[in-house]
Amino acid sequence: MLIDATKEHQGDPLIVKFCVLASGSSGNVAFVATNRTRILVDAGLSFKELQRRLSIIGESADCFDAILVTHEHCDHVSGLLRWARKFKLKTPIYVSRLTYSCIDWEGCQPPVERFQAGTDWTIGDIKVESFTIPHDAIDPVGFRFCAEGVKVGVATDLGYMPESIKYRLQGCQALLLESNHDIEMLKVGPYPWVVKQRVMGRNGHLSNHVVCDFLESEFDRATHTLVLGHLSEHNNHPEIVRMGAAQALEQRGLATQLVVAEQKNPTEVFRF
Ligand SMILES: [Zn+2]
Ligand SMILES: [Zn+2]
Numbered sequence: 001m002l003i004d005a006t007k008e009h010q011g012d013p014l015i016v017k018f019c020v021l022a023s024g025s026s027g028n029v030a031f032v033a034t035n036r037t038r039i040l041v042d043a044g045l046s047f048k049e050l051q052r053r054l055s056i057i058g059e060s061a062d063c064f065d066a067i068l069v070t071h072e073h074c075d076h077v078s079g080l081l082r083w084a085r086k087f088k089l090k091t092p093i094y095v096s097r098l099t100y101s102c103i104d105w106e107g108c109q110p111p112v113e114r115f116q117a118g119t120d121w122t123i124g125d126i127k128v129e130s131f132t133i134p135h136d137a138i139d140p141v142g143f144r145f146c147a148e149g150v151k152v153g154v155a156t157d158l159g160y161m162p163e164s165i166k167y168r169l170q171g172c173q174a175l176l177l178e179s180n181h182d183i184e185m186l187k188v189g190p191y192p193w194v195v196k197q198r199v200m201g202r203n204g205h206l207s208n209h210v211v212c213d214f215l216e217s218e219f220d221r222a223t224h225t226l227v228l229g230h231l232s233e234h235n236n237h238p239e240i241v242r243m244g245a246a247q248a249l250e251q252r253g254l255a256t257q258l259v260v261a262e263q264k265n266p267t268e269v270f271r272f
Contacts, residue, residue: 023227028229029050032145039064039068053265065092067083070133072099099138102138127146151172156176171220178230179245180206181207182237189235209244212248221254226256229261
């Protein structure tokens with residue numbers, strides 16, 4: 001009997017897409033999608049800018065299944081209410097219960113799903129895992145998305161890398177990880193001392209140094225694409241981040257694709 005091999009491949013091939021639309025202290029948004037489900041992580045851009053960046057990567061700015069919020073800091077939620085209204089109050093916003101209470105909703109009533117940090121749930125065909133991160137917000141989280149056997153991790157805004165987070169970031173094909181500042185640049189940079197202390201503290205932001213240590217030792221060699229992001233505008237430089245990380249990966253003999261996410265432009269769309 002002849003078997004029609006094309007039958008197996010009817011319909012669209014299964015693809016998981018990931019793109020960092022904006023990353024840095026002035027605004028953060030990431031995009032995760034399958035053929036059926038489209039998710040935005042954080043809302044740190046104006047709606048117009050969201051539209052512009054989505055059009056650059058060939059995606060429409062409607063029909064999202066969810067907006068996920070990592071924490072209440074302005075660079076992650078500044079566009080949230082505007083987006084909610086533009087999406088005609090139909091796109092569910094997933095936000096932790098404590099973070100929900102910290103956001104000024106201004107009477108706006110979009111559908112909200114309040115989750116407990118550390119729990120998992122499913123949106124369409126994407127499984128979402130949330131995990132607590134150490135940062136000076138009320139209840140900050142990172143996410144790991146699983147779909148079609150592909151895992152994508154998002155962990156920015158964290159003061160250090162606890163074992164639990166290293167564990168969560170294993171097995172990701174793509175990972176967005178913070179590489180916020182160069183310690184020397186921060187020390188001599190323009191911030192007041194209290195702010196410097198905050199950034200360097202255990203509830204602040206990850207330094208290039210900590211990231212390189214992680215890459216040299218525990219970073220999962222199976223990770224295909226590493227996106228370093230949330231770079232400080234004043235206390236870091238993309239080339240310093242790139243060089244340090246490339247060296248760390250090389251030391252372990254890893255051929256990981258290394259990308260430094262930008263504040264003003266989206267990354268390419270990574271497909272798995
Ligand atoms: Zn933050
Ligand atoms: Zn941030």
